[in-house]
Amino acid sequence: MKVAFKNGIALIVFLLSLGFAKDGIIELEGYLNGRSSANFLKQTKNVKFVLPPGTQAKIQDTKKFNSGNYGLKVEVTSGPRKGESVWVYYRTSDPGMKIFENAEAAKKEQEIKDVEKASLAQTTREHEVIREPAAVQKKAEKVLKPQLKPLSKAEPEKKLALEDAEETVHRVNEANIAVQKHGKPGGPCAECELEKTYATDSVPQEEKITVFSAKPSQDAPLIIPPLRTQNPYGIRPTSCRTSSGDIDYCTFEGDSQPGKFKFRNRGPNKIVSAGDSARSREWEFKFEGNARQDLGFSISDMPNGTISQTQESYFMVFPRKTVPTVRTIGDRQIVTLPTGETVTFDAKSKQVIGGVMSEDGALTSGGKTLQPAKVAYHGNGVLVRVDARGDEPRLKADTATITKQGKTCKVPAKKLWPDRSERSSVHFKYFSDSDFDSFLKSACGFGL
Template sequence: MLRPTIMALLPGLMTALLLAACQPFSPAKIPEAPPEGPEASPTIKIEPPPEPQVPAAQVEAPAKPGMVAIPRLLPESIVGIPEKDLASRRLEYNTMISSRPGEPPHGAAWQYRNTRQGQIVGFEFSNYGGNRILPPRRDAAKNQFFTRDFQFRFDDRARQDVHLLVVDWAASRDKQFRLSELMNSLMHFFPRSYLPAIVNVKNRNLVTLPTGEEVEFDAKTHEILSGVLSEAPVDLNPDRAARKFPGVDYLGKGVLVRANARGTDPRIGTTAIITTGSPPQDCDKGIDCGRCQVPSRELWEQTGAVRFKFSTDLDFDRFLTTRCGFGLPTTGFEFRIASRLQ
């Protein structure tokens, strides 16, 4: 009974199958990837975890390949960045000097200067003689004060007035040591990317300059051993008029501002010499391509705390470009020297 019915349906079934076979192929729709823009679902988009922020005062210089990292445990040993640009314009006497004991038999390693709030704002040390740089020895009991002082200052931990003062003490013809005959040299290093720091490494003290460049001193005698500073012996000429200023020279790639004075502040009423370790490549002026002289009144305030007039490196770079024909060295878009600290 069913056979005639099935036979009657076969032509329609065959027609349906043929029509289906003739339809164009339509692949299955693949789900689209979730959007990655701001409209993405928070349940799908995964944010990377934020990197920990290292405090500026604890920035540590990475060691060169093959070198052992230097532990910097003392506050004046930490390589940090300036905490602000401007230093106070008031002349304040609110700092104290303390000694940092060294390893025997070296005695005091250096002295550090701190405020009543406990901020380190400088450190200093002295070569007291008995070595190549200063043959005679200091002997206060005999009124023999032969010395070469190195004083690093960064008042208020600000960028504005970071400097190094080098002072040579020598006797006059009558064997007396007078403050009016001290040979003073004041130096500013640029760019001012860091606050100066000092750390002891066995028999040497490693000093980091504001540029990030380094200088090694003998931990016992405080002679310069290597780095971007070099020194000549203290001039012991008894004739104060013929005596030379400290023979400490900068060999780095940054810019140095230096002023000298005998027995007075080098920043007042003098002429400063500005030199660069990275002179313009297209300059045809010879030695003048990397050197110019500027009256000190254009660089420092002549009253009060006698601050350096340019609190930012950008302002000083503009002055240099106009006044001297060269500017501060740059790395990318920053005033910076490619160094160990990068």
């Protein structure tokens, strides 16, 4: 039988009677951080991954905090993280999970849910409750409420399912209010032990339905969500191989899969003129460790073989929804940016021919002054750019330029890449999109 807790008193009764027994089962009702230790302070960087709603796990250990809330060490028993052990946070006022006495009770609950799901298959669709926009919410009410009419006693299962649908609408209303109240920077949970993942940065994309309103000239994106939020690695060498379409795929030492790909426009064309044999423009798209933190791309304009005259530019686009990908279709190469937007290149020349980036001028002839690539971003997200001559711009640039749909802001580059040492791993400071959004609002007056 399911044991549900509505307040702290019920939790205490459960603790006394079952002691969060090791055979107890939890089922998440929202997204929760899975941490490597029982430290839930916001500034602690110990989040291993995010567990989606519906995840079940077996209780292994508990820890009580002075606040009256609890940390639960659990072994995940369902989903892609099955078999892994993490700590999750149990807030007595808002648990975010169901608790069952044992696996048998959880199984019975699942059987009931399966019946309800089958009954509603043709009229409803499961959505992430805390993210339903108002328009979708109203649509759900229109679809569901006409179904909630009196039923005969011969249809108990259907009645149960439809009552659950009505409850879903009610939960959507409550969840939207909760997000408006608690989901903003500086809200009442700013210093909580648990950072509940209302922000888009911490929610696995495979658990969401992503809809892009692409321009007619754009190609459909290829979405592959990052596997982790924070990049745990330091400096690592890479080995590269060239595939069809003159695309180099590079794998970082210790990894089994590539962490970046690159290709080069060697000219002659309107971007790279004829002349020095070393003259070229190279595009490089990076996703080391398959982590959200360092998703970015760079352009290296090489007017000649002199490294000190190479014009280096590094870009990041937000929000970060996917690792960069590339695919070739006929005479086009389509790159999906971290925002899910696309840039289309001519497969042979490697010139930009469509999408949210444009090349607005030819590669410069070099020299001792900074002459960065003349490219522009026309997408709906936020672009961060740093430029340098003959060196890594994330370490050498004094200023980073941030733009969003005509708005421009300049900030010290060290605010974004704080480690400026020669041996820096150049990790972006804000591996969380929500934290970067807060920074943008305070520094630039606009957010993601």
